[in-house]
Amino acid sequence: MSIAQKLQREHLAEVVPYASARRTMSGGSVWLNANESPYSNDYQLNSDNLNRYPAFQSTELNQSYAEYAGVNEQQVMSCRGSDEAIELLIRAFCEPGSDQIIVCPPTYGMYAISAQTHGAAVKQIPLRTADWQLDLEALLPALQQTKLVFLCSPSNPLGNTLASADIQQVLETAKNTLVVVDEAYIEFCPDATLATWLERYPNLVILRTLSKAFALAGARCGFALANSDIIEVLKKVLAPYPLPDLTVQVAVQALSRTGLQRLQQQVSSILEQRAQLLQQLSALPMQIVADSDTNFILLQVDNASELIDYVKQQGVLIRNQSAQVGLAECVRISVGNNTENRQLIAALNSFYGESL
Numbered sequence: 566m567s568i569a570q571k572l573q574r575e576h577l578a579e580v581v582p583y584a585s586a587r588r589t590m591s592g593g594s595v596w597l598n599a600n601e602s603p604y605s606n607d608y609q610l611n612s613d614n615l616n617r618y619p620a621f622q623s624t625e626l627n628q629s630y631a632e633y634a635g636v637n638e639q640q641v642m643s644c645r646g647s648d649e650a651i652e653l654l655i656r657a658f659c660e661p662g663s664d665q666i667i668v669c670p671p672t673y674g675m676y677a678i679s680a681q682t683h684g685a686a687v688k689q690i691p692l693r694t695a696d697w698q699l700d701l702e703a704l705l706p707a708l709q710q711t712k713l714v715f716l717c718s719p720s721n722p723l724g725n726t727l728a729s730a731d732i733q734q735v736l737e738t739a740k741n742t743l744v745v746v747d748e749a750y751i752e753f754c755p756d757a758t759l760a761t762w763l764e765r766y767p768n769l770v771i772l773r774t775l776s777k778a779f780a781l782a783g784a785r786c787g788f789a790l791a792n793s794d795i796i797e798v799l800k801k802v803l804a805p806y807p808l809p810d811l812t813v814q815v816a817v818q819a820l821s822r823t824g825l826q827r828l829q830q831q832v833s834s835i836l837e838q839r840a841q842l843l844q845q846l847s848a849l850p851m852q853i854v855a856d857s858d859t860n861f862i863l864l865q866v867d868n869a870s871e872l873i874d875y876v877k878q879q880g881v882l883i884r885n886q887s888a889q890v891g892l893a894e895c896v897r898i899s900v901g902n903n904t905e906n907r908q909l910i911a912a913l914n915s916f917y918g919e920s921l
């Protein structure tokens with residue numbers, strides 16, 4: 566046994582680290598496995614203050630995001646991606662060894678991983694497979710003993726949005742539970758946001774990110790939106806200098822008027838590409854699992870790993886979701902730009918051409 570194995574916290578022995586798209590697959594030239602934007606945008610960087618520690622929270626950034634999201638600045642905390650917000654919520658509210666979170670799989674993997682590394686229990690209340698919506702009959706009674714429930718809407722990996730009436734019922738039933746709605750993909754279906762509900766529900770937390778539609782996964786910038794009492798508790802466990810000055814500069818430009826205009830154009834193009842891709846995919850023996858409100862599509866196929874290996878040989882990376890509850894033989898494909906999508910379709914046509 567190594568020194569690290571001897572000394573590590575007992576519960577970590579069983580924790581398997583998050584297998585991110587970037588960790589599990591390398592190579593390829595067409596990356597459609599991490600729901601990233603196909604666009605890389607230009608930014609002006611100023612190095613004048615790099616000798617100084619950055620602000621704990623940038624007022625300029627939080628004001629810009631508050632304005633964009635339609636909330637007030639006291640309801641915003643910025644941090645290193647929404648992944649960090651997930652972790653801060655668990656660290657701030659869950660007692661290791663006794664508290665639990667609820668997740669509704671199939672869902673984003675980091676809620677459970679963050680809970681496990683912290684020593685909080687994870688209770689799963691799967692979505693109903695008939696319509697991929699919340700199973701309220703099972704969920705509502707389970708909320709009593711739960712500090713945090715994570716709802717991903719629009720869903721990663723399904724792509725659909727959860728019915729807002731159901732989320733409302735959760736918020737109204739579980740008055741002593743924080744209901745965290747992860748809106749990582751909300752720019753692709755802006756009308757579905759629950760940000761305006763913050764005024765009404767003191768137990769609502771919304772997670773946002775610049776990693777997807779804003780095309781800034783490499784900058785690591787995300788936000789928690791909640792009423793200020795929750796934000797103040799989160800700030801107790803946030804690092805003193807969470808966001809690099811360079812990230813703040815980029816994020817502020819992304820949220821400027823021209824940045825937001827560019828965002829709208831890029832979202833529109835991705836939605837057009839998605840429509841075209843859906844049409845092309847419908848000619849292949851792949852079943853769409855749920856209607857997508859996002860920049861990715863989940864499909865069921867005959868043999869997911871065989872398909873993924875084959876298209877990888879053609880330089881195209883897509884993501885296997887078969888390990889998720891209810892998603893046997895499912896693959897998730899991010900919508901790329903026109904060239905990338907053409908390469909994807911060519912690889913898929915070649916796969917099915919050979920095996921049909």
Ligand SMILES: *Cc1c(COP(=O)(O)O)cnc(C)c1O
Binds near residue numbers: 720775
């Ligand atoms: C990508 C993703 C995140 C993580 O975003 P970061 O801001 O890059 O940490 C969070 N939630 C969901 C559902 C995602 O798909």
